[in-house]
Structures are given as C-alpha cells and as structure tokens.
Amino acid sequence: MKKILLTSLVAVCSLVVSAQTGYVIKGQIGKLGKPAKAYLLINKEGKQILDSTNLVNGFFTFKGSVTSPLEATLRLKHDLAVDTPGKRVKIDGISIILGNENIIITGKDSLKTAVIKGSSLTDESRKVDDYLRPFYAKYEGLNKEFAAQPESKKQDSQYIQDLEKRAKQIEKEIFDAKMAYIKENPTKYMAMMALNSTLGPGFDAIEMEKVFQNLSPDLKESYFGKQVADRIATFKKTQEGVDATDFSQPDVDGKMVKLSDYRGKYVLIDFWASWCAPCRRENPNLVKAYEQYKAKGFEILGVSMDKATDKVKWLKAIQDDKLSWKQVGDLKGWDNEAGVLYEVKAIPSNFLIDPSGKIIAKDLRGQALDDKLTAIFKEPSK
Numbered sequence: 001m002k003k004i005l006l007t008s009l010v011a012v013c014s015l016v017v018s019a020q021t022g023y024v025i026k027g028q029i030g031k032l033g034k035p036a037k038a039y040l041l042i043n044k045e046g047k048q049i050l051d052s053t054n055l056v057n058g059f060f061t062f063k064g065s066v067t068s069p070l071e072a073t074l075r076l077k078h079d080l081a082v083d084t085p086g087k088r089v090k091i092d093g094i095s096i097i098l099g100n101e102n103i104i105i106t107g108k109d110s111l112k113t114a115v116i117k118g119s120s121l122t123d124e125s126r127k128v129d130d131y132l133r134p135f136y137a138k139y140e141g142l143n144k145e146f147a148a149q150p151e152s153k154k155q156d157s158q159y160i161q162d163l164e165k166r167a168k169q170i171e172k173e174i175f176d177a178k179m180a181y182i183k184e185n186p187t188k189y190m191a192m193m194a195l196n197s198t199l200g201p202g203f204d205a206i207e208m209e210k211v212f213q214n215l216s217p218d219l220k221e222s223y224f225g226k227q228v229a230d231r232i233a234t235f236k237k238t239q240e241g242v243d244a245t246d247f248s249q250p251d252v253d254g255k256m257v258k259l260s261d262y263r264g265k266y267v268l269i270d271f272w273a274s275w276c277a278p279c280r281r282e283n284p285n286l287v288k289a290y291e292q293y294k295a296k297g298f299e300i301l302g303v304s305m306d307k308a309t310d311k312v313k314w315l316k317a318i319q320d321d322k323l324s325w326k327q328v329g330d331l332k333g334w335d336n337e338a339g340v341l342y343e344v345k346a347i348p349s350n351f352l353i354d355p356s357g358k359i360i361a362k363d364l365r366g367q368a369l370d371d372k373l374t375a376i377f378k379e380p381s382k
Contacts, residue, residue: 022065023098027105028058029076029114038062039075042098045223065100068222069121069189072098076111097121097189121189128190131181135174142167179211187216189224196228201345202362205236238342240360244269244353247338249303249328252315257301257328264355265297266376268364271339271349273305274317279348283321285366289373290325296377297355303338304329305347 027038038060040051053060055076075093092110096103099121107114116122146154146163153159178194185191195211209232212220219225237245248258259269270286272279290300302323306314308331318327330336336344342351352361352372364372 021100022063023100023103025062025074025103025105027060027074027107027111027114029055029060029105029107029111030109031058032076032078032109033057035077035080037077039073039077041073041075042066043071066098068218068224069097069099070223072096074105074111097125124188124190128181128194132174132177135170135177138170138173139167142170182211182215186214187219189219189222191215192219192222192225192228196224196231199228199231199235203235205232205239208232209236234343238351238359238362240362242359243357244351244359245341247341249330249336249338251326251328252318257326259301259353260357262299262301262353263357265299266293266355266373267299267301267353268369269338269342269351269353270300270302271305271336271342271344271347272302273347274310274313275306276347280317280321282348282365283323285369287322287324289369293373293377298373298377300325302327303336304331305333305336305339305344307331307333 025040029036032055034054036055038053038055040062042049042051042064044066051062051064053062073093073095075091078092092112094111094114094116096116096119099119101119101121103119103122104117105111105114106117142163149159175198178198182191182194192215195208195215199208212229212232215225220229236242244259246258246260248256251257259267268286272283274280286300290298302318302325304314304327306329311331314327314329314331317323328338330338342349348365349363350365351359352364354360361372
C-alpha cells in the first residue's frame with residue numbers, strides 16, 4: 001500500500017504585527033547562568049543568520065528587526081557539551097515566527113516548556129493549529145487503522161482502494177479548510193502560509209494564482225509572498241494547456257537537441273535516471289508505447305537526472321532497457337536545467353506535448369499513458 005502521509009502546516013499569522021521598527025525577545029529560564037547560552041537562528045531571505053548570548057541569572061535578550069515575519073529558531077545550550085557527529089544530541093529549542101514585536105519567554109528549566117507572550121504571530125499560529133488539528137487527526141486515524149490490520153487485510157486491494165478514497169476525501173477537507181481561512185483572512189501572514197502549503201504536486205497554478213491575487217498588497221510584497229508568487233509562476237509554466245518551455249541539452253554524443261525540434265509531433269518529455277528503480281520499471285511501458293505509435297507521429301525525449309559521475313551507468317541503462325529514442329542530459333543531477341524549468345521534484349516525471357507545442361498531460365504512466373495515446377491516435381490498445 002502507498003503509505004498515507006500525515007503532513008503538517010507551519011502556522012504563522014498577521015503581517016502587520018506592530019508599528020515598532022524592531023523586535024525585542026526577552027527570556028528567563030530559571031536561574032541559569034554560565035555556561036548556559038541562548039542562540040537565535042533566523043532564515044532571512046534564503047540566508048541563515050545566527051545570534052547568540054550568554055544567560056545571566058536565567059535572563060537573555062535578543063534585539064533586531066525584520067521587514068516581514070520570518071521563520072526563526074530559539075535554542076538553549078545548557079552546558080559546554082560538544083555536539084559529536086553520529087551521537088544523538090538532546091536539543092532544547094522552539095520554533096517561532098519572528099515579527100517586530102516585544103516577546104517575553106519564561107520557563108522553569110527549558111525553552112520547550114516555556115510560555116510565550118507578546119507575540120501575535122505565535123497566538124495566531126496556535127489558533128490555526130487548533131483549527132486544522134481535527135482534520136489531520138482523521139489522517140492519523142487512517143494510519144492507525146491500517147497499522148492495526150492483519151497482513152492479509154493490508155494486501156487486500158479493495159480495502160486499500162477504500163482507504164485511499166477516504167484519504168483523498170480528507171485531503172479535500174483540509175484543502176477546503178485552508179481555502180476558507182485564506183478567504184476570511186486575506187491580510188494575515190498565515191493566509192500566505194496556508195496557500196503555500198497547498199502548492200503540492202499537481203496543484204492548479206491558474207486557480208492558485210487567483211487566490212494569491214486576492215491577498216493584501218503587503219502580503220504579496222513580503223519576502224515569502226514573492227517566493228510563493230515565483231513558485232506559482234514556475235508551476236504555471238508546466239500547467240496543462242500552456243505552451244511548453246523550450247530547452248536544449250546535449251545527447252549521448254554531445255550533439256545539442258532542442259525540444260522545439262519536435263514541433264509537429266506528439267512528444268513525451270520523460271525525466272528519469274539510471275538509479276531510479278520506478279523509472280526503470282516504467283521503461284518497458286515506454287518501449288511498448290513508442291513501438292506502437294512512433295509511426296503515427298509519437299516521439300519520446302528522455303532527459304537524464306543523472307550526475308556526471310554516473311554517465312557510464314546512464315549509458316548502460318539506455319542500452320539495457322532498449323531505449324531507442326533520443327536521450328539528453330546536462331548531467332547535473334537534480335540541478336538539471338530542464339528539470340529546474342519544469343520543476344521536477346520527483347522521478348519518473350513526464351509531460352506530453354502536442355504538435356503545436358502545448359502541454360496536454362502530465363505524469364502519464366502505464367495504462368494511463370496507453371489510454372491517452374489510444375485516444376489521440378484512435379487505435380485500440382495492443
């Protein structure tokens with residue numbers, strides 16, 4: 001069975017948290033003093049910024065400013081113990097969303113059990129957690145139900161189909177709950193975080209762009225807002241019905257091949273790698289489809305996600321799997337430039353392009369690919 005994964009949503013809240021120009025974090029954890037030390041790690045515009053200070057009689061203070069709320073981690077090191085690679089280290093820390101606010105943190109002996117006051121971001125995050133918790137609890141219930149079944153039941157295809165059907169219904173409930181929150185709270189930073197959490201594999205970029213546009217200008221212009229906008233714009237490039245972005249890469253002999261070279265034919269861009277077991281299992285289906293429809297104008301363009309160090313393995317996989325269509329790759333692994341253009345995060349992944357150059361389908365495998373090609377070329381499956 002495909003395991004039902006319980007995802008979590010990082011919760012944050014209002015963008016306009018205060019008129020003040022900076023943040024002040026004041027903490028007191030018991031009566032701790034040297035060698036106890038507090039650390040503040042901020043993820044600022046793609047860079048990690050680390051600040052630290054000693055505790056004096058339990059007290060510590062951090063000051064600074066942010067242009068918009070940012071993810072941050074507070075960590076407390078109680079002694080001089082050295083972090084040893086391979087040894088599990090006990091970490092006393094908490095995650096917060098940092099805005100320009102006066103935040104008070106008090107605890108008896110640790111950050112993990114401390115009370116946080118003065119942070120409207122934290123208060124709203126807890127509200128959103130409470131709002132979504134019942135939906136995620138349903139997911140947890142499905143996981144527990146499956147785990148409790150005898151092995152024979154776990155192998156029952158009808159039971160698995162029913163379980164996955166119920167999982168999809170829960171996914172829809174979670175999605176609808178997030179959309180409702182976004183609609184009702186267009187000025188809150190949590191709305192942007194909720195929107196971002198819906199941008200998973202196969203999301204509708206055109207519809208999500210509309211949701212994004214209804215958020216407040218401040219949210220959209222925030223650093224995170226711009227990241228979300230970029231993600232939507234990138235994914236929109238591979239949305240069904242849009243023109244496929246052209247690219248060129250060297251084939252196995254070093255000759256440059258362009259996607260636009262295939263204009264006038266149906267072409268399947270197949271992202272794969274020699275080390276990818278699911279890709280290799282799918283290759284026989286591609287071989288069958290290619291042999292059946294190539295005379296009718298169907299082509300495949302294989303794009304390797306292998307690294308340069310695996311070039312020999314890539315070439316061997318092409319030969320072993322009898323892949324007779326054109327294969328290209330810049331051998332940059334997950335940084336393959338075509339893969340980045342098409343936002344390939346997992347493989348196998350493919351895009352079916354029509355003769356005019358438009359994307360008409362994505363991630364077609366096995367019977368789904370055969371059904372699509374049969375519909376296009378109106379030929380019964382063999």
